[in-house]
Structures are given as C-alpha cells and as structure tokens.
Amino acid sequence: MYFDDFECCNPLGSKAGDDLGLNSILGFNESFQASFFCRFCKTPNEMTKIQTVEDLYSLRTQINYEMDMKSKSFGIKEECVFNCLPSYHVIDNCSVDLMHDMLEGILRYDMAQVLYYLVDKGYFSLDNLNERIRFLNFSEVDIGNPIPPIKIKNIKK
Numbered sequence: 001m002y003f004d005d006f007e008c009c010n011p012l013g014s015k016a017g018d019d020l021g022l023n024s025i026l027g028f029n030e031s032f033q034a035s036f037f038c039r040f041c042k043t044p045n046e047m048t049k050i051q052t053v054e055d056l057y058s059l060r061t062q063i064n065y066e067m068d069m070k071s072k073s074f075g076i077k078e079e080c081v082f083n084c085l086p087s088y089h090v091i092d093n094c095s096v097d098l099m100h101d102m103l104e105g106i107l108r109y110d111m112a113q114v115l116y117y118l119v120d121k122g123y124f125s126l127d128n129l130n131e132r133i134r135f136l137n138f139s140e141v142d143i144g145n146p147i148p149p150i151k152i153k154n155i156k157k
C-alpha cells in the first residue's frame with residue numbers, strides 16, 4: 001500500500017510518504033532542483049547525478065543539522081516541528097518514498113539488468129516475454145496503463 005502524501009495520523013511512523021510531502025512536513029527544501037534537496041545528506045544536486053558511492057562526510061548529523069537549521073542553509077527551510085518531541089529527531093527519521101525512489105526510480109534499471117541477463121543466458125527470449133505480457137490478464141486498475149513491448153535497447157544499457 002502506498003500513500004501519495006504524508007500519512008497525517010502517523011507522521012512519525014515509517015509509513016511510506018511522498019518525497020515532496022516528507023520534505024515539506026519535516027522542514028526541508030521542497031524543490032528537487034535545488035542545490036541541496038536530500039533529507040539524508042548534503043550532497044550537492046549536481047554531484048548526486050554522478051555519485052555512485054555513499055560519502056560519509058556528506059551525511060546529515062544532528063550536529064550539522066543544528067548549524068544548517070540556524071542558518072537556513074543546505075536545504076533546511078525551518079526546524080522540523082517534531083524535534084520538540086522526546087525520543088525524536090528528524091535526522092533519525094529514515095522514511096523514504098518507496099514508490100518514487102524505488103518502484104519508479106532505481107528498480108527500473110535493476111530490472112533491466114536482470115532481464116538482459118536472463119535473455120542473454122537463454123532462459124527465455126524477449127519475444128516470449130513480450131507475448132506473455134501482451135496476454136496478461138490485467139486488473140481493472142492496470143488495464144488503462146498497459147506495459148509496452150520491451151525492446152533489447154531498453155534493457156541493454
């Protein structure tokens with residue numbers, strides 16, 4: 001189950017939330033085009049496009065959060081209103097946007113690699129897979145959003 005907005009009855013839980021909603025309610029910048037948009041690190045936007053390994057020195061900590069919050073810099077617009085609660089600090093909140101970050105985000109690339117490997121090793125052909133997809137009995141929810149045929153150029157990257 002996925003909520004496209006922050007779950008208002010459980011703002012501190014680990015329920016899924018939309019990145020924009022989470023950034024907004026937690027006091028972070030709401031534009032993902034901004035120089036610093038990430039709730040977890042202070043990696044500049046341009047660097048996030050090429051960085052492939054976590055940089056421990058760019059991670060947000062309670063110490064650098066307090067400094068950045070006071071100067072309203074590095075993507076922090078205001079102090080998180082929930083920080084006044086005992087046993088809570090926004091830096092320890094690790095809720096992510098499962099739909100946008102994973103399902104519609106990086107998993108597309110992982111799945112392409114998996115499909116390419118399976119086709120390349122001869123477990124099945126792309127034609128066979130596309131035929132199975134074409135005759136898949138879609139649910140009412142998915143029937144208006146059919147899966148297009150998968151081409152080798154889509155998975156070979």
Ligand SMILES: [Zn+2]
Nearest residue numbers: 038040041043
């Ligand atoms: Zn980050």
